[in-house]
Amino acid sequence: MGSHMAAIYYTSCTKSKRFTNTFAGSLIPAKRGFATDSGLPLHQEIGMPSLSPTMTEGNIARWLKKEGDKVSPGEVLCEVETDKATVEMECMEEGYLAKIVQGDGAKEIKVGEVIAITVEEEDDIAKFKDYTGPSSTASAAPSSGGSSEQAPPKEDVPQTSSVPELKSKKTDGLSQPDDRIFSSPLARKMAEDHNVPLSSIKGTGPDGRIVKADIEDYLAKQGPTPVSKVKDTRVSQTLEYEDIPLSQIRKVTASRLLLSKQTIPHYYLTVDTRVDKLMELRGQLNSLQEGSGGKRISVNDFVIKAAALALRKVPQCNSAWMNEFIRQYHDVHVGVAVQTDNGLYVPVIKNADKKGLSIIAEDVKHLAQKAKDNNLKPVDYEGGTFTVSNLGGPFGIKQFCAIINPPQAGILAVGSAEKRVIPGQVPDQYDIGSFMSVTLSCDHRVIDGAIGAEWLKAFKGYIEDPVSMLL
Numbered sequence: 001m002g003s004h005m006a007a008i009y010y011t012s013c014t015k016s017k018r019f020t021n022t023f024a025g026s027l028i029p030a031k032r033g034f035a036t037d038s039g040l041p042l043h044q045e046i047g048m049p050s051l052s053p054t055m056t057e058g059n060i061a062r063w064l065k066k067e068g069d070k071v072s073p074g075e076v077l078c079e080v081e082t083d084k085a086t087v088e089m090e091c092m093e094e095g096y097l098a099k100i101v102q103g104d105g106a107k108e109i110k111v112g113e114v115i116a117i118t119v120e121e122e123d124d125i126a127k128f129k130d131y132t133g134p135s136s137t138a139s140a141a142p143s144s145g146g147s148s149e150q151a152p153p154k155e156d157v158p159q160t161s162s163v164p165e166l167k168s169k170k171t172d173g174l175s176q177p178d179d180r181i182f183s184s185p186l187a188r189k190m191a192e193d194h195n196v197p198l199s200s201i202k203g204t205g206p207d208g209r210i211v212k213a214d215i216e217d218y219l220a221k222q223g224p225t226p227v228s229k230v231k232d233t234r235v236s237q238t239l240e241y242e243d244i245p246l247s248q249i250r251k252v253t254a255s256r257l258l259l260s261k262q263t264i265p266h267y268y269l270t271v272d273t274r275v276d277k278l279m280e281l282r283g284q285l286n287s288l289q290e291g292s293g294g295k296r297i298s299v300n301d302f303v304i305k306a307a308a309l310a311l312r313k314v315p316q317c318n319s320a321w322m323n324e325f326i327r328q329y330h331d332v333h334v335g336v337a338v339q340t341d342n343g344l345y346v347p348v349i350k351n352a353d354k355k356g357l358s359i360i361a362e363d364v365k366h367l368a369q370k371a372k373d374n375n376l377k378p379v380d381y382e383g384g385t386f387t388v389s390n391l392g393g394p395f396g397i398k399q400f401c402a403i404i405n406p407p408q409a410g411i412l413a414v415g416s417a418e419k420r421v422i423p424g425q426v427p428d429q430y431d432i433g434s435f436m437s438v439t440l441s442c443d444h445r446v447i448d449g450a451i452g453a454e455w456l457k458a459f460k461g462y463i464e465d466p467v468s469m470l471l
Contacts, residue, residue: 040131041124043098046116048109049089051082052378054252058082060106060115068125069097071118078115083252084345085376095120099128103212106185132184132206183210190215196222249343257403264321265444268401269452272435273463275417278302279434281466285357295361299436300336300390303414304360305469306462307388308332308352314455318385320407321445327407335384335405336364338371345371346405348384357469384408392416392436399437409446412459413439436463 048058061079065071071091078089099117102109109115114133119125181198183191187210191198194215201218203210246254278299286296311318311332319328332353335346347367349360370376387405391397392415402413415437424431438459442452462469 041119041121041127043124043128044095044118045114046077046118047112048080048102048115050111051080051087052084053382054256055082055084055111057108057110057248059109059248060102060104061086062104063100065097067097067100070122071095071097081248083248084378084381085249086374096122096125098125099131101131101133103186105189107189109185130206132209181210182208184212186212187215190219194219247342249345253344256406260403260406264404264406266401266404267442267444267449267452268439269442269449269456270399270437270439271456271460272437273460275299275434275436275463278463278466279417289358294358295365297357297361298364299393299417300388300414301357301361301364302463302466302469303390303412303438304334304336304349304352304364304388305355305357306459306466307386307412308334308349309462309469310455310458311386312353313458314451316451317410317442317447317455319409319446320385321409321443322407326446329385331385333383333385335381335387335408336367337387337389337402338368340372340374342374345376345381346384346387347371347376347380348382350383387411388414390414399439401439402441404441404443409443410452410455411441413441415439 051058059081061081063078064076065078071077072094073091075091076088077091077097079086080089095118097116098119100115101117102113102115106115117128117131119128182203182205183198184205188198190196190212191201191210196215196218198210201210201214202208204214205211282297282299282302288294289296311334315328318332319326331351334349334352336349338345338347347370349355349363349367352360355363367376367380370380384405386408387402387410389402389411391400391413396416398418399415400413402411404411417434417436419432420435421430422433423429438456440452440456440459442449447455
C-alpha cells in the first residue's frame, strides 16, 4: 500500500524508552514497560494509533513483521484499516518485535489499546511468549523504596501480575457482556468466520480465555462450517441471506451521516442551469487538451470550478458551524464524493478557486483512482470546506438532495443534463436547450435562505457563462 505512514518515535527515558505514535497532529502516548515480579524485562507497549480526526477504533489488516523479527527505522510493522483508508505503521527505532497482541484480522481495536510489544534486547523476546496484554483492572502496588521512578499506571500492569480475584471478574474488555465468555479478538473473528459457538469451547488461555489455538483445535475436530450463505429457520426454510461485514469507512460514514441528519437543520434550494455554452466550450478545450496530451475536462470539473468561484464570491457559504461560533474559511477546498467498492470517499481539491480547469481535471482523476485503490493519504481527504456530489453524469440521476458532510455547511448535488424544448425569441417558435438541475443543501444555522439563494445565483452565472471562469 502506498498510503500515508504513521510513525513510531522513541525517546530515551532513564534506562527504558518511551514512544509516541504521531499522525496529523494526533498523539497517542506509549506505555512504558517495567520489569515485574513475573520476570518481564523492560519493554514498550505499542498502542493502536489515532490515524484520522474521526478515528476511535481500527482493524489490523495484516502484520508485515512477525514475532522475533528485528525492526529498523523505516520498516513497516503492520497495515491498519482506519475509517478512511488502509495505512502503514512504520517503525523509527531499532528493536525486536517480541509479541503481537492483536493479530491479523483483529477488529474494532480502540485507539490506545495495545497491539504489540517491542524490546531492545533479542534475549528478552522469549520472555513474552505467553504475554496476553495489559489488564484494565489490576492495580500496580506503589514502590516502597526510594526510587525516583513513578510506579506504572494501573492500566499498564500485565495480566500476569497479581490480584487474581479481580482478573477473574474482568479481562481486558474483550469478553462478551451477556454470557461472560472471554476471548481474544482473533479467536472471536475466527469463530464468526467459521460459525463456531464460543459457548462450546473451553479456553486454554489465561483465566480460561479462548484463544486462536482453541478455535483451531475445535475446527480440526469438527471441520469448518461455511457461513457465506445460511438459512434462517425461524422465518422460512427457503430464505437465504449473506451477512456482509462493515468496513471501517462504511461504519464511520454511516455514523457521520446519521449525526448530520439528526443534528443539522437541512434545507434545500434547487435551480436549473442551461449548459449549452458550457458544452461548446468543453469541446473546444478538450480538442486543445488532446493535442497537448492533457486530461479531458469533464462537466464535473466545470461544476467544481464554478462552485469554488461562487464560494469566493459568497464566502458565508464557505463556513462551518463550530457550536460557539461560525468559522468562515479564507481558502476554498472542494471535496468531491467518490463511490468505491469499500464505501464513499471524499478527496479534496485544494484551492480549487485558484486552479485552472485542466489542473482540476488532473487532480480529480488522480484522487478518484487513489480512492478506488484504497490508497488515499490523510492530506488527500482532510480540510474540505464544501462538497460536490455528482450522480448525474455517472448514473443519469435527474435531481437529488445530498446530506451535508459536517462540519461543513453546504453540499451541492448535481443531476444529469437533459435537452428540453423552450420558447424561442419570437412567438410560435421553439428552441432546444440542455439543462442541468443542481440542489444546494444548506445548514440553516450557518447559511440563511437568502445567502443560499445568492450562492446559487453566482454558481448559475458561472455555469451559463463559462468563459467568465477563465478570466
